[in-house]
Amino acid sequence: MKSSPHVSKGLDDVSVGVSRISWVGGETGELVYRGFSIDELVPGVPYESVVHLLLYGEPPSSDPSPEIVEGLRRARPVPPSIERVVDALDPHLPPLEALRTILSALGDGSYGYPPTVEEGLRLIARAPVLLARYVRRAAGRPPVAPQEAGSQAANFLWMLTGESPEPAKVWALEGYLDLLADHGMNASTFALRVAISTQSDLISGATGALGTLKGPVHGGAPSRVSEMLDAIGSPERAATWIAERLARKEVLYGFGHRVYKTEDPRAIALHAIARRVADPHRLELAELVERIALDALRRAKPNARLYTNVEYYSAVVLEAVGLPPGLFTPTFAVARTAGWAAHALEQASDNRLIRPDIDYVGVPKGQHWPRPVARAPADPSN
């Protein structure tokens, strides 16, 4: 039956139009938000200013962006009707499974089409509030209300722990949030844009994006870097452990990327942050494992252009910030709400239904199996 002109199973060689939000330079190892290389932003630029840059397309008048600080502050208090859903969630759910339902529960019928900046700020503000609420409740602890004056990064740690976070941890988490805030047309952002393309709402798009981020091929692996480092345990075991793992054809986590064919600039920035905040022994182990793993992987696949990806030093940084591995990918999602909101706004600003074709190669019409599906009498009233 009719074939479409351009067949592309993974859409690798297809562009779904134009974007002005961020540019991923896979060959050169660059990530640019609205003209700003992430090297110019991280570490040090407040997440609120990055959110401003992504949502409005230009830098704020001062840092941190007064509009975004105020917008997030106002949006953080969550209506009790939504808190009740979060409090009803099984406390044994994996956090990412809970976060998908939390994001969906944010949709209280007030998110419309087209999406607005205000809706974006509600998503960005409330996702960490409710994630922290869920995590504390799962641990048998009462919720901690956000602090009026706190930044997004400081508030997240405050709401998780109920303690004033160390400035170095806030600084490191802020850098992480900045670096993960957007990344061109990745799979989760694409899922969101598909949803918005049907004139659905921001929460529907973000929920779908989270469900897509949940897959380990996209966002689900940084916790496995920590597990891998834990399993190796000490520097002297690294070489043997890696060699044995590769001999069993098992994956080493934190290396290789579909787009970056050189060092992921986020990995470089996160490595620099890790050098400042990570436990020296953990950092030493991570750096040694990285060197040995890259050597081994490159020997095994000389032409593969394998480099450390964002997950590797994400794990080391988020550990140092004090987050448990189960919260790594949920924290990635918390950072990415900014990019999702920006892409929802952009998709709606010049919208077109995203609906590819697929080539049917199944049983042709009428040439089905000898036994047809039985048809009951056409009308029960006969």
Next chain:
Amino acid sequence: MKSSPHVSKGLDDVSVGVSRISWVGGETGELVYRGFSIDELVPGVPYESVVHLLLYGEPPSSDPSPEIVEGLRRARPVPPSIERVVDALDPHLPPLEALRTILSALGDGSYGYPPTVEEGLRLIARAPVLLARYVRRAAGRPPVAPQEAGSQAANFLWMLTGESPEPAKVWALEGYLDLLADHGMNASTFALRVAISTQSDLISGATGALGTLKGPVHGGAPSRVSEMLDAIGSPERAATWIAERLARKEVLYGFGHRVYKTEDPRAIALHAIARRVADPHRLELAELVERIALDALRRAKPNARLYTNVEYYSAVVLEAVGLPPGLFTPTFAVARTAGWAAHALEQASDNRLIRPDIDYVGVPKGQHWPRPVARAPADPSN
């Protein structure tokens, strides 16, 4: 910066590979499930046999499919931990907003990768159970447990009303569920396949699919057909109402489709069902409005090849079945869970990350506004 070779904003002219599940013949007005034209299936084939056909790729040994009947029966009882989330939902939510959170809440950590037929049956079985539970609770009524011996169609009406449904209504709903069970590569199914392509789970995919179906361009308009017929009210007002509406450049609901350039075969089948079960006055009004609307639309756009789409007689049939307009799109989603499960299984059977590119046309790197985003001291411990 680097452009991708094939640019396609809506992916209209792109095929994302091959499928053996269903074929949509847009030029000829055909819909084929696994070799069976829907004309061969509807009305009369049990939804359970259509589910069998879609999930297993071949017809059942007898009708209704014993495996699917048994699988759905076993899967219908929902764990209390999930019921609690549904019972915590704000009863004032639009049903489709509630259904997105309900689908997400089905994900209790037990759905893995790759997805399985058993997981698919749990999704198909439980979505209507929890939707009915929510709808009754929102109306202040206690939940009605599914009937062990009831079909999917009969159980849905039973759980909504608490009364044994009339056979004609079950028959009509069964036809509707059959007809809406799958439809090639539509936007919601595509969103699901994007999620599965990251090795995410079926519930994540289905939640994203629902969020995409929620957009009125995809699944959100059948209730507006009922509203339109209500607004017209009586046959003698039809011509004037339609003329005035078109003069105001407002949309008439239920006409036109991105793929079908002739009569949508589902519209024909639903019209036939409506002739059997709809209130004669409502049917007469619907048929008259259809004729006048198509005439007017074709006069306004002589080259547009506009036909009645699936939404139009969906509304008439679902009204006749006794569903309120707010449940039309949720019921569409209930039907489509079968196709979503089938596409998740197929995507995982030969998987590849679906990740298109997008062309960055924003501010080039380093050429940003004169005022840079301020960078705070690089390290708070300095």
